[in-house]
Amino acid sequence: MLAEQTLTTLKGVGEKQLEKFHRLGLHTVQDLLFHLPLRYQDKTKLTPFSNLFVGQEALVEGEIISHHLTQSRNTSLLVKIIDTEGKILTCRFFHFHYRQAQQFKRGQMLRAYGEVRSGPTGLEMVHPTYQLFAADTTPELENTLTPIYPTTEGLGQPSLLKLMKQAVVLLKQYPLEEGIPPDLLKSMQLPGINQALLTLHQPQPDDDLFQIKQFEHPAQKRLILEELMTSQMSLLLMRQTEKKYAAPVFTLGTKSRSLLDNLPFELTQAQQRVLKEIQQDLAQPHPMQRLVQGDVGSGKTVIAALAALQAAEAGYQVAIMAPTEILAEQHRNHFIEWLIPLGINVAWLNGRMKAAEKRLMLSKMTSGEAQVIIGTHALFQESVEFNQLGLVIIDEQHRFGVHQRLALHAKGKSETDDSLATESHPHQLIMTATPIPRTLAMTAYGDLDLSVIDELPPGRKPIETAVLSNAKRLEVMEHLVAQCTQGVQAYWVCPLIEESELLHAQAAEVTAQQFKDNWPDLRVGLIHGRLKGEEKAAVMNAFQQHELDLLVATTVIEVGVNVPNSSLMIIENAERLGLAQLHQLRGRVGRGSKQSHCVLLYQPPLSETGKARLNIMRETNDGFRIAEEDLKLRGPGEILGTRQTGGIQFRIADLKRDQDWIATAKHLAENFLQSATKDQIETLQMRWHGYRLEYQRA
Template sequence: MSDAPASAAAKAPAKSLPQKAMEKLGLLRDIDFALHLPLRYEDETRVTPIADAHEGEHVQCEGEVTECRVDQRGRRVLIVRLQDDSDEVLLRFIHFYPSHQKTLAVGKRVRVRGEIRHGFFGREMVHPQFKAVQEDTPLAASLTPVYPASASLPQAYLRKAVAAGLKRADLRELLPPGVVPAKLPSLRDALNYLHHPPPQAQLSTLEDHSHPAWQRLKFEELLAQQLSQIQAQRERALLHAPALRAKAGGLVERLLAALPFALTEAQQRVSEEIAQDLAHGQPMHRLLQGDVGSGKTVVAALAAAVAIDAGWQCALMAPTEILAEQHFKKLVGWLEPLGLKIAWLTGSVKGKARQKMLDAAADGSAQLVIGTHAVIEDKVKFAQLGLAIIDEQHRFGVAQRLALRKKLASQKLEPHLLMMSATPIPRTLAMTYFADLAVSTIDELPPGRSPVSTRVFADAKRWNVIEKIQEEVARGAQVYWVCPLIEESEAMDLSNATETHAELSAALAGFSVGLLHGRMAPAEKAAVMAQFSGGEMKLLVATTVIEVGVDVPNASLMVIEHAERFGLSQLHQLRGRVGRGAKASVCVLLYTGPLSQTGKDRLRAMAETNDGFEIARRDLDIRGPGEFMGSRQSGAELLRFADLQEDSALLQAARHLAPLLLDQHPEAAHRQVARWLGAKAEFLKA
């Protein structure tokens, strides 16, 4: 053992900026460098005579510097004239250093690469790449890779680091014969090709990722991801959880009898699926998904009733205080009359009130604890937590979900885990990202819900919309007006909630107009929501804090300003705040042009369908799987190369082979996951 003092670590040499930048990019192991693939390529394998270079082309030319001067008129500009046997080209540098002038001095031979433009003095390049050469300096033997980088990480430095990592990386074939689809190259050959393609390589197949080298990487990645999912599923099957069964004539039956409505067939079906899971001694790991307003809260209440009836506690965690409070009010209304004690735990509960809630959770007198992130703080102890319910699970990071699961670790038991989402997940994504997760789907809305008509208007029609609001409010309707920002942003010319509130207050003189945004104190938010829910307030100007959980059946009109700035699933969530009663409801999407193609696709999808599953499918088409899944990865981008739609054949092959590989070649399977995911495999356990 070393005798070095503990403080020695503090004397370790400081990391350079490039080293820090590489770590930020996730470049830690040799294999990380090997898998850091180029964004594009530059062709430095040939020199184009200056006379043959056409406008708009990126070319490499070589010649002798015949002029190098600094133009002092206005802004200082370095002007360099380069001549070869065919013609000359002007090089223009707006930002330059003394080293530029030294390398580009008159008489020096240089090789330059850039885009040819036509200026006042003929052909020119602005800020080309350049290097000093001799007449016999060899050309590059392969295309030059351009890697994803950052400002503090020069391409030249990164290229050397990647080349060194690629050379050192262990790229031995881990997979047994017959596993890799036919006609695909070895992993080593595939990576060497992608980092250093030969001059004759077809750039189109490299850029669209259809080249066999790309196909090999995609297959490897999908296989590792599927292996890690199945491993997580099998490891969970070895864990133990309390077996929770409802009693005959107990809390579940009493709750069903007390509810002021009957469950839909879909609610009954998913409640039975959850009850069957809870009855097993293995931890449930189930996602409950349903469209906005499909009634997931009552299903959660029934699951909680099963756990409580069996003598265990339940925790329900929501991402925002507004949503947590909505759940709290509903569950208190349903469960407290049946004799249950419910604790309320959020960041705004302080002092003695907070301690009282903590004590009730710790001694077991609170059978149900509802709150926000506060539920997973270290100080929160449970007597015996049997079921954890996480609403809008995609809004929580993986570490937070893991923390909630560990609240029972001291008893060598895991709580059952039920996650809920009002953003339906397309089947392909569920198969891939949630292969280790059982999925229950509520695919029908409760009776009495009115369909929402969606209309799209340019911002020029804003006053027409305000006039319509005046009519609706005069008839007794309630209205939401949603703004994307709280304060003005210099970067984006967006109307802010405060200004809009003042404008609409003036337009609706005589009616109460409220304002709700994320920077208000919890008590202020609660007061505003109480006024709106009670019908005293006719119009509520809000930011996206109302995206989930707000339930005001009388609200029948919603206006979403700058709708082009919102994501498709967020627009659908917001629209779900209206149409919650029997009144015909309308959602107006106001946009500011010109619209991008993505913006047009989003607004068209909203106008054409109310179906959350169809919305989710289109959202996947528009955004791609990585963005759609959001916090599922939470820092662990699980698919970097494969595309779930384009590569469905490779995905199916990986799904088929993964269990066979785990059963017949467990060591190879373990190495495959370690190579591709490293520590990221832990994220799948949440």
């Protein structure tokens, strides 16, 4: 019932208020009950002034002995109160109305709650919440801890508290269905769903606040487990549903063997294993849903080309979507080199094409003449239609939003009647060079089969990494020039395009000019995000042809750039970049047989996190170890790109904090699905995913 009851049934919620709740993702009374407190205030007991300490939040009470305005530049109102022991505390207000100032009168009693600070004349509270009352009337203390909720503009804590009290009354009248089997809860010593919610919305003074603060209270564990279990269950259901759809069957043709025979290198054992898994998937009558993880330089592109070839040879179209034009262009160059000699038509679509050129390309795609189409975000625009899309390949998929991935996938759907088995979906191959820790992959991509290319091509030497202070910058520049005169090609990466004193970051434009001014014989190229596509392509092409010795760039070169002759990478202001980004940038070198080097320049002083990050880079080239450390330092939202892209978000669970629960949650979800009814499944999904169910197909 509470899952269907809208918030307007609560007293005090009108249409205007409703909009504010929708901003928080709250639509029903059940949603409100799962909008859990950030922290708690203890207003159940008064603290004597003599027991207060700086930094403590406390409820105090005293008689007003004086109130006056300070005559400083920023006028403030000071209200002094005295307690029964004769100790004095000051309440300070910087922002106040003159009528508010007139409320405070000598002899009145004041009860205040706030953080204790050290002031010019002793302990004080700045802008406490307060209550005035006469000496002969003492207001009752709260009998539960006061929760503080996440809020939004125009929706204050007092309003939320009143509404939450109404919601809790309704919860007691109409308890929620239990989501986890009672015997399991008993064995794990966890409370039921209703008791857990009551505890967290109205914790009693004897509840362990420290446990709650550490997210170790049984009530929190109960909710975390159910949320993770529901997430795993939804992924399993997505996987089951996708397997019910039809998909075109691509048997292995002769052209794959031809391509393999003509490659100037042998596939590694890992590449062969992953290729076999993909080829078997494509030969099935239901859609492939496979994620290929491979560290930088492990050879994912050739695997994608072989998958595309299998689909194209069967008479179907392939769409390959890359997040940047540089990466898309690199793919196009490889695919043209590998596929056109085999009679496969490779096409290209991007957002900067001239109108006539774009019209021609779209007509080739609609007619089916274009077999393998490579592009950026332009591929999923409404005007784009395919003739018979059989395979979608998405590279660096975490860079795309959920809706963008769905839009491209939808272009390959076709149906002949209402049954699942006759609705045809394209096969999906998702690739990433960002190694993802196992627990995170289980949660974010649990609906996908996982393949890992865990081996680099033979002859590759580990990149040697040095960490140096910015004081050594000139020496590094001189060393780079000396290396370039001996035939080495190098990258110099700057985080910013233009100079910024504020961020202490040398800009790419300034650095490129310094090299040109001091070493006029050095052939220097400059590339950054503000260049037009044609300009970027020209610079990259010149670097690949060794017409340039040095490429000064921003992080635009993070993915997809493959120049085997380059063996020196300098990353400036390395402390400002995340581990995954540093690893990706470093992976632009070490692609040939030469010994490659990477220098991480930092601007002192380094934070503890900065030191840890750079030390990991110096210690290892293993992308999976780096990903595990990145998870510890930054959290899952950053690694997966979900902060920007509308992906997995949890109400209470935290993938960084709660990763030890994920395997248990998956096991529970598998068991639950074997015995659960459709209604039980829907109850849990609405409880935890609610109005975000449209993302289930991402």
